[in-house]
Amino acid sequence: MPLISQILTVILFTCLSFTARGEKLRIVTEPWAPYVYEENGKALGLDYETTAIVFKRLGIEVQWQFLPWKRCLSMLEQGQADGALDIFHSDERDATLLYPSEPLSQVQFVMFYANDRPHPFQSLEALRGLTIGTSPGYLYNTDFSESTLFTREPAPSHEANFGKLLRGRIDLLITDRRVGQHLLDELGIRDKITENPLIISEQNQYLAVRRNAGMDLLVQRFGAELKRFKREPAYAELSARYGAGPAVEVPASSVTTAHGKTVEQQESGAR
Template sequence: MPALSRLLCILLLACLSPMALGERLRLVSDDWAPYIYQEAGQAKGIDYEITSEVFRRLGIEVQWQFMPWRRCLAMVEQGQADGVMDVFQVEARQAWMIYTAEPMSEVEFVLYQARDRRHAVNQLQDLAGLTVGTSPGYDYGAEFNESDAFRREAAPSHEANFGKLMRKRIDLLITDRRVGRYLRRHLGVEQQVEELPLVINRRAQYLGLARKPGREALAQAFTEELRRFRQEPAYLAIIERYIGDASDLADAVEQQESSTPR
């Protein structure tokens, strides 16, 4: 590591609050495989492993807790949790949340449908009269969220949405492309459920920290260490363990970095 970068990191860490340095950070998330999720009570996922490694290098211990997404955001807003994993940058949250400058990854919201009940959907308007399964508290973009041409029906989990699709209770579901592909394999419905090519929305997701003293310095230190880690083979190795080909996710993050103001 260049001496100047190491010095900057040390100075940033020196600015952190005693709580961040002396106690565990409590981070929350919902199950969002393959980015972050629980399996047999063990936290796993691409962004979970990357975040854990970055905090390890910063000398900060992290406690993870999984809960529904709306509760995750409420816990951070109320100061009951120190941060939330894989959150979008939303202007309304700026008063109580600090984002890292570097995105963790990028999501692409796409639609899934049953192969035996296909719908010709090439644009959002083609969803007219249909029911689309969603997840509570998720932001799919204003055009999708506010359209009155079709019905949105929330389910308690991403797995539940796939179950509703198979039982013909919804016409389609919306989720991130990698999440959908993971769940098709995990639930054994790859032959029954197909992914549509239309991208409803594309967003970068970040580590969001509760706005408390010292957290801006922590966000900056995390960003600098994450950028260094991304230059190492160990970073790509984490991605390949979950999705096989690291180039897809790495290219998406690099593209987002080039278009995101610093």
């Protein structure tokens, strides 16, 4: 068989193997509106809908599970899931995960404070002695994660963090800008909470899959189709619906800190 025919055969088998064997690609993710979430039993979100469209074009059926992020990472490590949606890239994860060349979106971590107890700031040094609400399984960057100036206090959900902020149990919380703005409307607290404009860190989000036989070809086709779809009017409409612009690629293993410098991203348990 000519080499080109062999390659095409392998690609075809990779893309059809799940459905041909009556299997589905098992993808895990955490609700992370407006990127991915459930509403009235229906999965929605910019990155979810984009991914679903790309997989449909590739002829791949997907089984989705929405779980806490630490559980998602555990399932990946134990081989109980084939991939994860909206995961950060790191050199450390390259040993077990494959990433498409094209990111789905970009996260910008900022902080929010209650209007009754305002804490506007322009550097992390201004947070001395304060308590910052965080999310389990997330690390943001070295400066924030290792600072001894303030206390980090996790909450079981993003909604719980905003509740603690309103009750004065924490001084600020950190989350993605779009996620925070979405929750302000969903929880009806836009008049009670303010976003501090300083970006603490930023990072691209991807769909990543475990390093199994043939998955490298699947990832290549996914990345190519994703890039093609993002050039279409349908993607522009989808982005506008969720208040997001096109993903802007940033260095895969680094983030921009509140000190204006670039550092390596710590990924032990990070999104």
